[in-house]
Amino acid sequence: MEDLVSRIDVPLLDNLDILFFNQLIFNTPQLHNFLARTEKFQAHNQAAVVFYDDAIFLKAQFSSNSSLKLGITCTKSDWQISSMAQICSSSLVPFSTLERLDLREGRNPLPLWQDEVENTQWLELLRPFTALKDLYFKENFVPLVAPALQELIGERVTKGLPSLRNLFVEGFKQSGPLHETIGQLVASRQLSDPPVAIHNWDGQSY
Numbered sequence: 001m002e003d004l005v006s007r008i009d010v011p012l013l014d015n016l017d018i019l020f021f022n023q024l025i026f027n028t029p030q031l032h033n034f035l036a037r038t039e040k041f042q043a044h045n046q047a048a049v050v051f052y053d054d055a056i057f058l059k060a061q062f063s064s065n066s067s068l069k070l071g072i073t074c075t076k077s078d079w080q081i082s083s084m085a086q087i088c089s090s091s092l093v094p095f096s097t098l099e100r101l102d103l104r105e106g107r108n109p110l111p112l113w114q115d116e117v118e119n120t121q122w123l124e125l126l127r128p129f130t131a132l133k134d135l136y137f138k139e140n141f142v143p144l145v146a147p148a149l150q151e152l153i154g155e156r157v158t159k160g161l162p163s164l165r166n167l168f169v170e171g172f173k174q175s176g177p178l179h180e181t182i183g184q185l186v187a188s189r190q191l192s193d194p195p196v197a198i199h200n201w202d203g204q205s206y
Contacts, residue, residue: 005034013038014066019055022074026086040066046100049084049125052107056080058088060098078117085124098129099163103137103145122148132161136168136201168201 001018016038020026035041040062047060057071072083122145126132137145149167 002028002030006030008034009037011037011039014040015068016041017069017071019071019073020083020087022072022079022083026072026083026090028087028090032090035068041068045098046102047098048102048104051077051080051103051105056084057106058084078121081117081121081125085121085127088125088128096128097131099131100134100136101126101129101132103135103141105138105140117144119148119151123151126161129161131163133163134166134168135161135164137170139169139171142169164196167196167198169198170201172198172200 016035018031041060047058050057050059054075055071055073057069060068062068070087072080072087074080074083126135
């Protein structure tokens with residue numbers, strides 16, 4: 001793929017769908033350059049990372065007839081996140097202006113793999129999106145993502161996600177089990193500069 005995209009220019013390309021086979025190292029600088037040369041992929045501000053049982057996808061819709069989808073076939077959740085983090089870091093500099101990111105599951109509910117993924121892996125996945133202002137995630141992502149985000153609260157939020165302003169959490173209320181699960185993240189949100197606000201999300205994707 002790297003050999004192919006280094007030799008072609010298709011500035012009017014509307015849709016790109018790439019599925020990677022799982023591997024340990026993803027290094028795709030030519031894909032980065034190819035995306036940077038593709039006109040339709042420059043006007044964007046939102047995307048979604050979608051988890052499936054056997055794959056992970058980054059999906060971005062630029063208009064009604066223009067989209068990008070990058071996927072990796074993999075069943076182990078920690079490999080899914082690690083691999084997608086590598087793809088985002090090496091390929092998605094043209095998407096560093098992304099302001100909204102959704103984390104959601106695909107056809108089936110997420111498997112119970114909380115213990116497989118370390119906080120640092122979630123942070124590595126989010127780190128390339130330096131312009132990210134709004135992070136949306138479903139209720140079942142709370143025990144997975146909230147502990148990682150806690151590490152960014154306070155002065156560290158400006159280093160990891162410097163533009164983050166809002167968390168939109170499905171089913172969030174000012175009291176109840178979900179509020180308790182978020183815990184320290186909620187209590188510390190006013191300590192960040194600027195503060196990170198937490199809102200209820202109805203779960204509707206863009």
